[in-house]
Each structure stands twice: as structure tokens, then as C-alpha cells.
Amino acid sequence: MTATITVLGGAEEIGANCCVVDLDGTAVMVDAGLHPKRRDAGAFPDMQSLGDKQCDVLVVTHAHTDHMGGVPFVLRKMPWMRPLMTHATRDLSQITLHNTGKLLRKEHPEILSAEVEEFYRGATIDHLRMAFEAVPYNEVRSVRGYNGRSDVDLTLHWSGHILGSAGVRLECQGRSVMLTGDVNFTDQASIRGAQLPRTHADVLVMECTNGAATDLHDRHTEEQRLARFITQVSSAGGSVLVPVFALGKTQEILTILHSLMRKGSIPHMPIYTAGMGVRISKVYDHYCYTEPVRHAGFEISDIPQERINPDELEREKFFSNPSLVVVSSGMLNQPTLSWRLAMMFARRPTFGIAIVGYQDVDSPGYALQNSAPGEKFVFGNKLLRRSCALESYRFTAHARPEELVAYVDDVKPSTLVLVHGSTEACDAIALDVLDRHPGMRVIVPRQGASYTLW
Numbered sequence: 389m390t391a392t393i394t395v396l397g398g399a400e401e402i403g404a405n406c407c408v409v410d411l412d413g414t415a416v417m418v419d420a421g422l423h424p425k426r427r428d429a430g431a432f433p434d435m436q437s438l439g440d441k442q443c444d445v446l447v448v449t450h451a452h453t454d455h456m457g458g459v460p461f462v463l464r465k466m467p468w469m470r471p472l473m474t475h476a477t478r479d480l481s482q483i484t485l486h487n488t489g490k491l492l493r494k495e496h497p498e499i500l501s502a503e504v505e506e507f508y509r510g511a512t513i514d515h516l517r518m519a520f521e522a523v524p525y526n527e528v529r530s531v532r533g534y535n536g537r538s539d540v541d542l543t544l545h546w547s548g549h550i551l552g553s554a555g556v557r558l559e560c561q562g563r564s565v566m567l568t569g570d571v572n573f574t575d576q577a578s579i580r581g582a583q584l585p586r587t588h589a590d591v592l593v594m595e596c597t598n599g600a601a602t603d604l605h606d607r608h609t610e611e612q613r614l615a616r617f618i619t620q621v622s623s624a625g626g627s628v629l630v631p632v633f634a635l636g637k638t639q640e641i642l643t644i645l646h647s648l649m650r651k652g653s654i655p656h657m658p659i660y661t662a663g664m665g666v667r668i669s670k671v672y673d674h675y676c677y678t679e680p681v682r683h684a685g686f687e688i689s690d691i692p693q694e695r696i697n698p699d700e701l702e703r704e705k706f707f708s709n710p711s712l713v714v715v716s717s718g719m720l721n722q723p724t725l726s727w728r729l730a731m732m733f734a735r736r737p738t739f740g741i742a743i744v745g746y747q748d749v750d751s752p753g754y755a756l757q758n759s760a761p762g763e764k765f766v767f768g769n770k771l772l773r774r775s776c777a778l779e780s781y782r783f784t785a786h787a788r789p790e791e792l793v794a795y796v797d798d799v800k801p802s803t804l805v806l807v808h809g810s811t812e813a814c815d816a817i818a819l820d821v822l823d824r825h826p827g828m829r830v831i832v833p834r835q836g837a838s839y840t841l842w
């Protein structure tokens with residue numbers, strides 16, 4: 389029996405994440421993302437590297453765009469693939485895929501030929517979704533591809549990253565491949581840490597987002613810092629803007645703010661929300677009894693929230709009363725609500741902006757995060773001078789480097805494949821692992837190259 393892996397996206401970067409694991413003739417594609425930045429041919433998984441190879445099954449680990457945004461694209465190329473994912477991911481896909489389509493149409497990138505545009509039309513996405521098959525956690529599905537010589541047993545395991553997120557275990561003729569997907573081993577405010585199997589796998593394919601991170605504080609410390617900032621700004625009469633990703637970070641920050649208010653760590657004040665984050669919170673609420681959430685039955689909608697009217701921002705009450713404003717996008721991309729509000733908040737000396745997530749170096753959020761008070765900087769396509777207060781926090785939904793290495797210790801794979809991280813992050817984990825397991829085969833794959841697993 390032979391086994392290979394081909395990485396079609398997410399090699400030494402967080403890109404259009406996608407890999408194909410071939411086990412004895414059955415080809416399982418795991419994830420099909422849209423690259424967060426590229427809008428040329430590299431925006432989608434590199435299907436050309438597959439040559440004539442056909443895939444049989446598509447497993448989507450979770451609904452973030454860098455894992456799911458390329459699903460319409462790959463399904464158009466291989467419409468016979470059987471798409472599998474958890475129930476929550478299927479529900480979330482309704483919101484995220486339509487949003488991806490809207491985004492691509494608005495951006496008019498060069499890849500958006502008439503053909504590709506058709507993949508992302510609302511009606512096409514609705515049709516695709518009817519083919520999505522929901523698989524419960526920890527339940528084995530046997531699949532066998534067109535050229536498969538034996539069954540592949542496939543199981544999804546809770547990966548603690550966002551609602552619906554899963555790691556995938558594949559077993560074939562007594563050998564196994566474990567793919568972590570995006571994984572987080574410690575509890576977050578809203579959801580519990582991963583419950584991935586810690587038993588031996590022959591091959592482990594692991595994400596490395598935080599592989600090189602040295603400045604990760606624990607969540608409690610970050611919460612206390614955030615509470616101090618909010619208290620300071622609001623006691624001077626200002627409001628605080630918290631730019632967040634709609635899926636995952638919105639629900640996490642709302643839960644944190646609510647609990648800080650209940651504990652008396654910050655004063656009671658209105659919380660403003662809007663748009664896609666609100667729709668996603670409703671899906672979280674739907675699963676508040678069945679998924680590994682921190683507090684069963686707790687609904688994000690139970691947190692009192694005021695809705696923002698994006699057409700009349702100047703008239704919003706948070707400009708006159710201390711409030712918290714939690715809106716996307718997380719990296720303050722132009723012309724999202726967070727970007728528009730940051731333009732208005734930045735000019736008010738008593739106001740504050742709390743950056744709570746990763747900022748890509750090319751994003752307006754990064755420019756804002758590194759701006760000096762009183763000095764002009766380029767924010768999107770506008771010049772801005774920041775007078776408001778600004779602080780940065782790291783609330784990560786990815787595993788810490790030491791947790792990743794500890795997971796490798798438990799799984800003891802013969803081959804470790806490192807993906808979904810910068811070259812620096814993958815190398816840092818590779819070196820750490822090789823220190824502890826000198827005989828282990830560690831691969832930092834190149835995009836498009838195939839590696840024999842056994």
C-alpha cells in the first residue's frame with residue numbers, strides 16, 4: 389500500500405490552505421481555502437500540481453476563509469468530490485461563502501474571470517451547499533475512492549479553534565494520518581480546548597501559526613490589561629473601538645467583555661455590534677448545548693447589544709456616551725465598518741482603539757497599530773493623524789509552540805508535516821521537535837511537491 393501527501397496551499401504560509409492525502413488509491417483533499425492576500429492565480433489552491441490525479445473526498449476542517457473560501461473553485465473543477473464537514477461548519481458556510489463571493493465581486497481581481505465569478509454567485513453557492521454532508525464528531529465514516537483499493541476510515545475531532553472546527557484522522561489498513569487543522573489546546577472564553585486523539589499516528593500534519601511566537605501572554609493577563617484600558621478611556625468620557633474578525637474573535641471578545649462587566653472589572657456600558665458578526669453569533673447560539681462550549685446554554689445573544697446603523701454613523705450614541713464598539717473587519721480593511729469608525733475614533737483624544745488580533749504587515753490595521761500619536765500615517769488610501777489612545781493585545785485561537793511540541797510528543801509520528809505557518813514558524817517547530825526526537829522525519833513541504841509517506 390502506498391501513501392502520499394501533496395500540499396496545494398498553505399506551505400510555509402497561511403494561504404489558500406489545501407492538501408491532498410492519497411491512501412491506497414483514495415485521494416482525500418483536506419480544506420480548500422482562499423488566500424488572505426493574493427488575488428492572482430495563487431489565490432486558489434494550486435490544482436495544476438495534481439496533474440491528472442482526481443480527488444474523491446473533500447474534508448473542510450472549519451469555516452474560516454483561508455480553509456473554505458476556495459471550496460466553490462475546487463468543486464467546480466472536481467464536482468464528483470464528496471464534501472464532508474461538521475454540522476456547525478456547514479451552517480457557518482452559508483454565511484462565510486456568500487461573504488467570500490461578495491468580497492471577490494467587490495474587489496474585481498484579475499482571477500475573477502466570468503467562469504470563476506459564476507462559481508461564487510449566490511445561487512451557485514446555495515446549490516453547492518446542498519451537497520455538503522455533515523458528519524458528527526468522533527463518528528467513523530468509511531470512504532473509498534474511484535481508484536481506491538481499500539477503505540479509508542475518516543473521523544473528525546474537536547480542535548478548539550472556532551465553532552465547528554475539527555482535526556481529521558484517516559486510517560487505512562492499520563496505518564494512520566492525523567491532520568490537526570487549525571488547533572487550539574487551551575480553553576478560550578467561549579469554547580473549550582481541542583480534544584484531538586493523543587494516540588500514535590504514523591503521520592502527523594500540523595499547523596504552526598504561532599510556531600515562532602515568543603510574546604504570547606496568557607488570556608487572563610490580556611483580559612486584565614484590556615480591562616484597565618477600557619476603564620481608563622471610559623472614565624475620561626471616551627468610547628473604545630475593538631476591531632474583530634467576524635467568525636470566532638467577535639464571539640470570543642463579546643464573551644470576555646460581558647464577563648469583565650459582570651465581575652465589575654470594567655464599568656457597565658453599552659456594547660455595539662453589527663453585520664456578519666451578529667449573524668455568526670446566532671449560529672454559535674444554536675450550538676450552545678451540543679458543542680464543547682465553555683458554558684452550556686450561554687448564548688451570545690443574551691449579552692445586551694445595540695445595533696449600529698452604518699448609514700448614519702455620525703449620529704450614533706457612542707460618540708457622546710462611553711461605550712464599547714465591537715465590529716469587523718479585524719485588520720481594518722477599507723472600507724469596512726471598523727475602518728470607517730477608526731477614522732472617526734482616531735481624531736478624538738479621549739477615545740481608544742484596542743487591537744486584539746493579528747495584523748498583517750500590509751493591512752491598514754498594522755499601519756494604525758504602529759502609528760505614533762500626533763503623526764500622520766497612511767490608513768488605507770487616506771492620511772490620518774491619530775490622537776486617540778491605542779493598545780494591542782493578543783487573544784490567539786491557535787496553539788502555543790510548547791503545546792504543539794507536546795502534541796508531537798504524544799502522537800509520536802514517524803513523519804511530521806508542518807503547514808499553515810511562516811517559514812520561520814515552521815522551522816522553529818521543526819528544530820524543537822528534532823531536538824527531542826532526533827530520528828523523526830520532519831517535512832516542511834514545498835507547494836505542489838508530492839511526498840511519499842510510506
Ligand SMILES: [Zn+2]
Nearest residue numbers: 450452549570
Ligand atoms: Zn482558522
Ligand SMILES: [Zn+2]
Nearest residue numbers: 452454455570
Ligand atoms: Zn487558518
